[in-house]
Amino acid sequence: MDRTLDELAGVVDLFGALARDELADALHELAFKRGEDVNADAVDAAIERALDQYALLVVPREDTDLIVPGPAAFPAVPDGGMDLPHILDVERRDVPRDELGDALERRFADELAANPDDERRDFLRDVTYDAETWADVDADALRDRLDRREG
Incomplete structure (x- = not known):
């Protein structure tokens, strides 16, 4: 999984905020669209790296924690990313x-x-x-x- 931190933030930014499993699904879909092989461990490692570097941030919620683009990110939608809102059944969420x-x-x-x-x-x-x-x-x-x- 060779995504930049800003690309991970860009995927999240398309939706405003995503649950961790939704972000993982989005990254798997993106890899599939691009003909890339990716496994769950690589996706998890990429998310952890982005969280560690403040490109993503977890916002705790009662029902499910949400991940948002973090303060150190300059969100950039990766190639093929604009199709993700049409592929995934995820409503846009905006966090105050x-x-x-x-x-x-x-x-x-x-x-x-x-x-x-x-x-x-x-x-x-x-x-x-x-x-x-x-x-x-x-x-x-x-x-x-x-x-x-x-x-």
Whole structure:
């Protein structure tokens, strides 16, 4: 599965938000359309990588968690991607900005609690700048916590 992070975000962006299994289905359909072989492990690894790099973000919901394009993504629809809304039986979902901000702040809190190394802290600091325009978050406070090395 050789998709860029921005392409994964672009697939999600076509629908606004997707459950993880819906995203996996979309990636399998896209691979099939392109005549590519792909297995479930490769799809899962691609999704995990995109989540780790903040190209995708999980927004917890009562019924099912949703995945949205994250603050570090510049969504780009991959070749053949525009057909996915016609192939998959998934309605468009839009997540309010305040929910995006809350999910992102929880994710940052979890990362800081895990006491990331200096390289990860630098990466997270960069993401905070993207987050300011992506959702309503107090990025200054997050950067202060990163600089103080607090969890």
